[in-house]
Amino acid sequence: MEPEEYYRRKERVALFVSLIMASLSMVSLLVAFSYYCYIRNKVSKRSHLQQMGHFQMSFNCVFEGLDNDDNKSGISNSSLQVACEKGLQVFTFKQLNSATSSFSKSNIIGQGAFGSVYRGVLNDGKKVAIKLMDHGGKHGEEEFKMEVELLSRLRSPYLLSLVGHCSDSNHRLLVYEFMINGGLQEHLYPTRGSNVFPSRLDWEARLKIALDAAKGLEYLHEHVNPPVIHRDFKSSNILLDKNFHAKVSDFGLAKRGPEKAGGHVSTRVLGTQGYVAPEYALTGHLTTKSDVYSYGVVLLELLTGRVPVDMKRPQGEGVLVSWSLPKLTDRERVVEIMDPALKGQYSMKEAIQVAAIAAMCVQPEADYRPLMADVVQSLVPLVKPHRSTYAPKSPTTVDSNSKCSDSVLTES
DSSP states (O other), X not given: OOHHHHHHHHHHHHHHHHHHHHHHHHHHHHHHHHHHHHHHHHHHHHHHHHHHHHXXXXXXXXXXXXXXXXXXXXXXXXXXXXXXXXXXXXXOHHHHHHHTTTTOGGGEEEEETTEEEEEEEOTTSOEEEEEEEOSSOHHHHHHHHHHXXXXXXXXXXXXXXXXXXXXXXXXXXXXXXXXXXXXXXXXXXXXXSSSSOOOOOOHHHHHHHHHHHHHHHHHHHHSSSSOEEOSOOOGGGEEEOTTOOEEXXXXXXXXXXXXXXTOOEEOOOOSOTTTSOHHHHHXXXXXXXXXXXXXXXXXXXXHHOOOSBOTTSSTTOSBHXXXXXXHHTXXXXXXXXXXXXXXXXXXXHHHHXXXXXXXXXXXXXXXXXXXXXXXHHHHGGGSOTTOOOOOOSSSOSOOTTXXXXXXXXXXX
């Protein structure tokens, strides 16, 4: 064989071997890459399943779904299951029907935008308040979901406790602890219609109630992350137990606040006339300072004994905030706004201090309002530490059949 042909043949063999080696390398790389993708996909799926499991069991993740104003879905079984795991009882409609004597009118203790509230007695003898939600409308459905999910997460001696719930068929019911002395509104504005008339609260009782209510909002704003904005804080949503300790109630309109300080949530305007902060009413921008404004209005009710809006009063006196604000910071004029029923019960020094707190809370500019923690710290020195209960002058008990108002809904 000639040398030239020998070398050509050798080159062809070398080229063929090189091609074979390159092909094998490419196949190896493809196999390795495919195996890598397979392993990564498997690990990713496992991690996702674990996260989903944590989501179903974690209450914080349940809470993530509370903010959707446009949520039109019904109550999810997983949400109620988590709520049950957090200590809430699940009742049947039959049980609650029996507890209220078939929802007898004689057992109605409250009436609101979303339904009636009934006094009830469970099989174990425990007294409860049962809210029967109206069947129609998505707002009632959203309120039910909000209260179940929110109150199964929050625990504070200054918030009304949710005992359990019922979502049997088309019925939606909420079962709360029973507050024997009803709402603050009933005691500030006693009306005829019951066999026993509650007396007006004295000065010390009002200070204690103001402090308890402030602690309730402080917990929502500063001890929950993200904070919770009540959005319908008012005197009828402050309930009183047998010792006249106050608890904040009715969280159906509550909203989860912004993550960062100073931020706001844009939402439709909901609440009760006279209590809604001006910036929220005008723009729909909701912050914890919106609740501070509402608290200031309640503080004015405690000081003056007047309702937030009463257009039957003389000109210029119909709106409580605008009438009282010029007097609140004038030491000489504070006495002009004080409830006549409190005559002789308070020191002017204390009245001036409370008036100053109220004035700060109802400032038109949200940034000038204090934090609820500051309000609490300002009220603590005014409340007598040894006074743990309140016994009003005769008569002493609110009639069990007396009516208390519930949330009123306004929308723009």
